Amino acid sequence: MLRVGIIGGTGYTGGELLRLLTMHPMAEVTVVTSRGQKGKPVDSVHPGLKNLIDLTFEDVDPAEIAKKCDVAFTAVPHGAAMTIVPGLLKEGLRVIxxxxxxxLPVAKFEEVYKKKHADPREAVYGLPELHPEVKDATLVGNPGCYPTGANLACAPLVAKGIVSRIVVDSKSGISGAGQDPTATTHFPFVTQNVRPYNMTTHRHASEIAQEQQRLSPGVKVHFTPHVVPSTRGILSTAHLFVDEPITQAEVQAIYEEFYQDKPFVRLQTPSFANIRGSNFCDIAFEAEQGSDRVVVVSAIDNMVKGASGQAIQNMNLMYGFDERTGLWTSGLFP
Ligand SMILES: NC(=O)c1ccc[n+]([C@@H]2O[C@H](COP(=O)([O-])OP(=O)(O)OC[C@H]3O[C@@H](n4cnc5c(N)ncnc54)[C@H](OP(=O)(O)O)[C@@H]3O)[C@@H](O)[C@H]2O)c1
Known part of the structure; x- marks a missing residue:
């Protein structure tokens, strides 16, 4: 049994890791950390896990974690992870x-996040559909939620080298903002409301550009996010401008070939209803007749394929399990 530690177990993605790992036949959570909830049962913070997990939150150093774990997930804010990860790696753990x-590369991270990096080192970008080398990784940088949906939507056409510009417009549920409430995540503000934010400056734009420009250097990338009144889900509409007209049948063939052996990508009309709670990314596309635009839409659950599910998918690949292990479940509908 693979022994798993979760660093930052009180948060939304930490809770989702715990929920998903209760269904994993090859992995067992042995350590869950929290600074503030030390000594309290895990189900006091995550009551949905009552009778499913019998652990208390600990606040222990990497040496103690390494005695009980083979792999650790760090589910903490950016800036905090870089102070925790080096100690875990030093103790011989693999880290997601x-x-x-x-x-991002360190220089890009410092530019985008306006923060000096405390632990410059190489990691594998953990989007397994585009980075099979994740299986050999010691350290995985699990992708952001918006970039996961956007990159999966765009990759097949961009990899053909025929796209000059991408405009991604995304709508996210509010759990993407984490558990700490603010005025703009408060129910009266979020419900019956749709709101754009960071319209040209969202930090995830750099992750989308990084991956698409790796597939096709020079492709221009634009990104605008919105919050919609849903707890989970990200629907991304990507407008891809191609160098020469392309038919619907050609686009269909490109996407079918690109994702033929990728179990978590399904080619069907995306909607939150079909992916909520699951690790699937649903994708549909239309080549606009007589135009240079192809519209590609994707939907993921930001907490699953956009965070904790993808992290477990990476863990599965790193330890030689079928990538679907513990994750092969449908969306929650109705
Ligand atoms: N929510 C999403 O949909 C999503 C998607 C993709 C990626 N992410 C990323 O995943 C990470 C966790 O997100 P989240 O939504 O789960 O956040 P969250 O709900 O705010 O939880 C953050 C967790 O980190 C711990 N923590 C906070 N500051 C810390 C520090 N300085 N040192 C150690 N632990 C600290 C907290 O635990 P204690 O205070 O109890 O110690 C808490 O358990 C973030 O980096 C986020 O950007 C989130």
């Missing part, structure tokens, strides 16, 4: 970091 600290 859910924060932004290891997704």
């Amino acid at each position: 970091d859910l924060s932004a600290d290891y997704r």
